[in-house]
Amino acid sequence: MLVLDHVAKTYANGVRALDGVSLEVAPGEIVAVVGGSGCGKSTMLRLICGLDQPSRGRILLDGTPISGPHAKIGIVFQEPRLLPWLTVAGNVGFGLSDRPGAQRRHRVAAALDRVGLSEKAQAWPRELSGGQAQRVALARALIMRPEVLLLDEPFSALDAFTRIDLQDHLLDLWTDLKPTLVVVTHDVDESIVLADRVMIMCPHPGRIFAEIDAGLPRPRDRQSAAFDFAKRRVLAALDRSLDRVVTTDDGETKSAAGAALWW
Amino acid sequence: MTVSAEPNISEPAASRGRLPRWVRPALGLAVPLAAAVGWEAAVRTGLGDGRLVPPPSVILATLAELTRSGDLGRHAIATVMRVASGFALGVVAGTLLGAVTAYWRVARHLIDPTLQALRAIPSIAWVPLFILWFGIFEASKVILIAVGVFFPVYLGVLGAILSVDRKIVEVGRVFRLSGPAMVRRILLPAALPTYVVSLRAGLGLGWMFVVAAEIMGASEGLGYLLVDGQQLGKPAQIVAAIIAFAVLGKLSDSVLAMAAAPLLRWEDAFGARR
Numbered sequence: 001m002l003v004l005d006h007v008a009k010t011y012a013n014g015v016r017a018l019d020g021v022s023l024e025v026a027p028g029e030i031v032a033v034v035g036g037s038g039c040g041k042s043t044m045l046r047l048i049c050g051l052d053q054p055s056r057g058r059i060l061l062d063g064t065p066i067s068g069p070h071a072k073i074g075i076v077f078q079e080p081r082l083l084p085w086l087t088v089a090g091n092v093g094f095g096l097s098d099r100p101g102a103q104r105r106h107r108v109a110a111a112l113d114r115v116g117l118s119e120k121a122q123a124w125p126r127e128l129s130g131g132q133a134q135r136v137a138l139a140r141a142l143i144m145r146p147e148v149l150l151l152d153e154p155f156s157a158l159d160a161f162t163r164i165d166l167q168d169h170l171l172d173l174w175t176d177l178k179p180t181l182v183v184v185t186h187d188v189d190e191s192i193v194l195a196d197r198v199m200i201m202c203p204h205p206g207r208i209f210a211e212i213d214a215g216l217p218r219p220r221d222r223q224s225a226a227f228d229f230a231k232r233r234v235l236a237a238l239d240r241s242l243d244r245v246v247t248t249d250d251g252e253t254k255s256a257a258g259a260a261l262w263w
Numbered sequence: 264m265t266v267s268a269e270p271n272i273s274e275p276a277a278s279r280g281r282l283p284r285w286v287r288p289a290l291g292l293a294v295p296l297a298a299a300v301g302w303e304a305a306v307r308t309g310l311g312d313g314r315l316v317p318p319p320s321v322i323l324a325t326l327a328e329l330t331r332s333g334d335l336g337r338h339a340i341a342t343v344m345r346v347a348s349g350f351a352l353g354v355v356a357g358t359l360l361g362a363v364t365a366y367w368r369v370a371r372h373l374i375d376p377t378l379q380a381l382r383a384i385p386s387i388a389w390v391p392l393f394i395l396w397f398g399i400f401e402a403s404k405v406i407l408i409a410v411g412v413f414f415p416v417y418l419g420v421l422g423a424i425l426s427v428d429r430k431i432v433e434v435g436r437v438f439r440l441s442g443p444a445m446v447r448r449i450l451l452p453a454a455l456p457t458y459v460v461s462l463r464a465g466l467g468l469g470w471m472f473v474v475a476a477e478i479m480g481a482s483e484g485l486g487y488l489l490v491d492g493q494q495l496g497k498p499a500q501i502v503a504a505i506i507a508f509a510v511l512g513k514l515s516d517s518v519l520a521m522a523a524a525p526l527l528r529w530e531d532a533f534g535a536r537r
Contacts, residue, residue, distance in 0.1 A: 085529045095438045126531035129300040
């Protein structure tokens, strides 16, 4: 169980990136986090994976406070961030350097096979397409068998076809070990495709504005009416979250800003 | 239009701006060869006086004589040994201190200002002191070369590590690398391209300082040949020693560049296109 308990983050320059964020994510649950820019989505992920420390509040994994990068928490960034001086296989096995060679090779081969890149094992990262590089980044994170995998707009730099392909691929990989997934995204479709719950955040300071239970059976049909309905609920909540006048208390009031401005 | 364009398509790449393999080195040799042949002709025809600027034939004869007598080999080996040991010392010290100051902020604030101040001293100024401290034999020479090599390597490592992409460093943090592991597995590989450049700069300075050290006083070495040629009025010997320096310097730089090339195959940079 991943727990955020009244987490706040104020940067050194005084910007209140997050304030009073509380969230409980059950093991194996997939949570999507959407919201406009500057609402603290990425800050939240950086706090969970221990790259930054919260100013106030606590983050707990299975009851243990997180104070730094944690073996059971992995992250995939918006950019693949592969190490250019290692081959694809070297990148995937990066976190396994303390394991015996045979075991490491076996797991790397299995992980590469799982993301369909076995024939690229000896390629350099510069020789990969954007989608392939992001698959390598996924394999590098998943090979550590994390309990929690954080994804920070993982597919936002990819074209639409590759993105849909990788969303399905991610869900397929998720079924192997069912880690908890926390996916930050700009893409409302993506949040509905992936998530059990969608958290909508709002800025100034960043906080959770609304929570929407997607409640759709898997696998999800992007064309179904239920999908469309869930999507409209998320869009409506986003719309309200960006209204500067209306506060969380009276979320029913219509905003003039319009859905088009949420990003 | 299409008819006239067709032969171009089938033409080999060589005739369309890409030179055959042998042309590039040949082009590079054209200017020095032309100068040598020109001067030789000028001296032979009496247009030039070859006493202070010996023609290539005399220089070659001197080189051949020095080689036959074994003098050239002996002096070259003495110089190469000094450069090699000074370079090794300077590289080890520069790399270690550069990595430590880059990684630990406290160490940087503690020793970088001192090192930068020392760097401002022209290294030749150390010579009298080094001779007092380490004697007139090998130690003072090797240490002078090491000092010359140290600074470009130190600066190269420090600068390269400080400019490693934060995003790559975060990958190391997420995988919970310890301090030394972070240096070894992330910072040094990322800094390697710049590091190789600073090694080559350091080697160049090593060759510079070996001349200074040997001119100051040595009984053997290519620098000794220079001084000996000046004192005995043998310009051909001076030029022969200079040529030996040029060949050895270029050779050692090429060896270094070639040794580093396999480690930099991953580079995806403008300069990496061969």
